[in-house]
Amino acid sequence: MKVGVVTFPGSLDDRDAARAVRAVGGEAISLWHADPDLHGADAVILPGGFSYGDYLRCGAISRFSPVMTEIISQAKAGMPLLGICNGFQILCESHLLPGALTRNHELHFLCRDQKLVIENNSTLWTSDFQIGDEITIPLKNGEGSYQCDDTTLAVLESEGLIVARYLGENPNGSRDAIAGITNAQGNIVGLMPHPEHAIDTLTGPSADGLPFFTSILNRLVKA
Amino acid sequence: MSLDTVLLAQTTPEREQPFAELGLKADEYQRIREILKRRPTSSELAMYSVMWSEHCSYKSSKVHLKQFGEKAPPSDALLVGIGENAGVVDVGQGYAVTFKIESHNHPSFVEPYQGAATGVGGIVRDILTMGARPIAVMDPLRFGPADAPDTRRVLPGIVAGIGGYGNCLGLPNIGGEIVFDETYAGNPLVNALCVGVMRHEQIKLAKASGAGNLVVLFGAKTGGDGIGGVSVLASETFGSHTPTKRPSVQVGDPFTEKVLIECSLEIFEEDLVVGIQDLGGAGLSCATSELASAGTGGMKISLDDVPLRDPSLSPEEILMSESQERMCAIVEPSKLKRFLEICKKWGMSRSQSSVK
Numbered sequence: 001m002k003v004g005v006v007t008f009p010g011s012l013d014d015r016d017a018a019r020a021v022r023a024v025g026g027e028a029i030s031l032w033h034a035d036p037d038l039h040g041a042d043a044v045i046l047p048g049g050f051s052y053g054d055y056l057r058c059g060a061i062s063r064f065s066p067v068m069t070e071i072i073s074q075a076k077a078g079m080p081l082l083g084i085c086n087g088f089q090i091l092c093e094s095h096l097l098p099g100a101l102t103r104n105h106e107l108h109f110l111c112r113d114q115k116l117v118i119e120n121n122s123t124l125w126t127s128d129f130q131i132g133d134e135i136t137i138p139l140k141n142g143e144g145s146y147q148c149d150d151t152t153l154a155v156l157e158s159e160g161l162i163v164a165r166y167l168g169e170n171p172n173g174s175r176d177a178i179a180g181i182t183n184a185q186g187n188i189v190g191l192m193p194h195p196e197h198a199i200d201t202l203t204g205p206s207a208d209g210l211p212f213f214t215s216i217l218n219r220l221v222k223a
Numbered sequence: 224m225s226l227d228t229v230l231l232a233q234t235t236p237e238r239e240q241p242f243a244e245l246g247l248k249a250d251e252y253q254r255i256r257e258i259l260k261r262r263p264t265s266s267e268l269a270m271y272s273v274m275w276s277e278h279c280s281y282k283s284s285k286v287h288l289k290q291f292g293e294k295a296p297p298s299d300a301l302l303v304g305i306g307e308n309a310g311v312v313d314v315g316q317g318y319a320v321t322f323k324i325e326s327h328n329h330p331s332f333v334e335p336y337q338g339a340a341t342g343v344g345g346i347v348r349d350i351l352t353m354g355a356r357p358i359a360v361m362d363p364l365r366f367g368p369a370d371a372p373d374t375r376r377v378l379p380g381i382v383a384g385i386g387g388y389g390n391c392l393g394l395p396n397i398g399g400e401i402v403f404d405e406t407y408a409g410n411p412l413v414n415a416l417c418v419g420v421m422r423h424e425q426i427k428l429a430k431a432s433g434a435g436n437l438v439v440l441f442g443a444k445t446g447g448d449g450i451g452g453v454s455v456l457a458s459e460t461f462g463s464h465t466p467t468k469r470p471s472v473q474v475g476d477p478f479t480e481k482v483l484i485e486c487s488l489e490i491f492e493e494d495l496v497v498g499i500q501d502l503g504g505a506g507l508s509c510a511t512s513e514l515a516s517a518g519t520g521g522m523k524i525s526l527d528d529v530p531l532r533d534p535s536l537s538p539e540e541i542l543m544s545e546s547q548e549r550m551c552a553i554v555e556p557s558k559l560k561r562f563l564e565i566c567k568k569w570g571m572s573r574s575q576s577s578v579k
Binding site for chain 2: 009010012013034049050052053054055109111142
């Protein structure tokens with residue numbers, strides 16, 4: 001099972017995302033922003049970082065890179081796609097997920113181990129969780145405040161499209177403490193915190209991030 | 224444009240040159256004339272002035288700094304010692320760490336955000352130059368009294384500059400110090416440390432060896448930033464047709480630095496360089512001189528081939544420009560094609576000259 005990890009100029013967490021895929025027994029393949037070929041990837045991860053320097057707006061330039069054209073069309077057809085941090089911002093800029101990530105409400109870059117609660121385990125990326133699972137994984141960003149209009153928020157809430165929420169004090173002013181959302185089909189997930197940095201206690205605060213990767217692997221093996 | 228060529232210098236020995244404005248003493252200027260047996264050209268004068276400055280040659284502190292080399296107890300763990308961009312220490316299992324700390328005080332005092340940011344950028348390139356992947360930064364800081372107006376002026380920018388640049392490279396800031404004391408009023412100390420990790424066989428040195436090899440400048444394009452004092456030469460040479468003066472403090476672009484890191488590591492991985500040096504203070508002057516002097520001969524460099532952000536830059540300014548996020552590599556001719564392909568892949572501009 002091949003999981004493609006995209007490297008944009010300025011990507012930071014592509015190596016950790018690939019490492020997480022390998023840690024659960026998957027094959028990680030490196031995808032290059034300028035190459036539209038997905039090289040047979042069964043699923044794709046858009047990693048964190050500062051793609052294109054976050055210039056103009058986070059994710060605004062990456063969304064137009066050659067690899068994204070193919071990813072957008074395949075994701076619309078059901079390919080599993082996970083966007084983490086900058087990847088989540090790219091998913092919103094690509095209109096694959098609704099809303100936008102804006103400056104944290106206190107206007108500071110945050111870097112901390114963040115407690116989350118999982119609220120949806122029917123996506124392709126969260127099926128190995130139980131609803132109500134509390135996990136702790138790193139959160140590190142300057143633009144992580146999830147915002148959307150009231151109508152969108154009502155849809156997200158009523159259709160159960162919120163994947164995870166921040167527990168405790170809302171770290172960045174996200175609406176309804178949203179940390180991650182999915183599309184109606186459950187194949188596309190955007191997440192602000194970083195599960196790929198929490199796959200073992202040697203290098204992360206926990207191994208709580210692993211189920212995101214085992215979920216997709218188990219799903220792909222069964223498919 | 225009239226260039227101040229060697230020929231012109233030979234035929235106009237009487238031309239007055241602004242050596243004092245460039246920080247050279249009269250006896251130092253005389254010494255240059257003795258070495259060259261004529262007056263220096265503007266470009267040569269610019270290079271001498273900056274290479275003989277305290278900043279580049281440590282002329283007053285050399286006597287103290289030398290002791291680090293002389294008094295260090297012999298150790299098998301020290302794989303690379305004094306004289307290179309950074310020391311390298313064996314940590315076992317075939318791995319080595321390299322780390323270095325450097326001050327960026329004055330630029331941070333003049334322009335806190337960019338001064339501190341480029342301090343981080345410079346130290347990260349030093350670590351990269353050793354062949355290592357940079358993995359973390361640290362910053363010990365000293366300020367005047369916490370309630371002094373000048374501390375309030377510089378502190379927020381310095382802290383934001385360190386954080387902003389490091390974050391964009393994905394480098395955690397794993398520690399530091401902050402001290403407020405009267406001693407530092409009007410003279411804050413901004414130190415930046417970077418640590419990198421590599422395998423023993425990946426160690427790279429700043430040395431230009433092998434006649435016929437190529438000198439490649441790659442990374443960001445060269446612009447008019449950080450030129451500082453050398454602009455007095457340009458204005459002499461070109462009258463009113465000189466580029467707009469930029470602040471003497473450099474401006475950093477951490478995005479380009481991140482791309483430069485990945486580009487360089489890919490180049491190292493394929494073993495495509497003989498020697499490598501980053502461009503820091505005194506830009507091309509310093510990097511090319513250091514590479515050549517550590518190697519076996521000299522080098523011929525063609526300033527016409529340097530990719531410019533500002534095409535109106537004079538030769539003196541190209542030599543002195545402290546534009547950030549640039550590296551200079553020595554490449555064997557057979558490996559040049561692949562080297563340039565990797566630069567192109569990462570969108571880095573590049574130019575080439577040759578080692579003599």
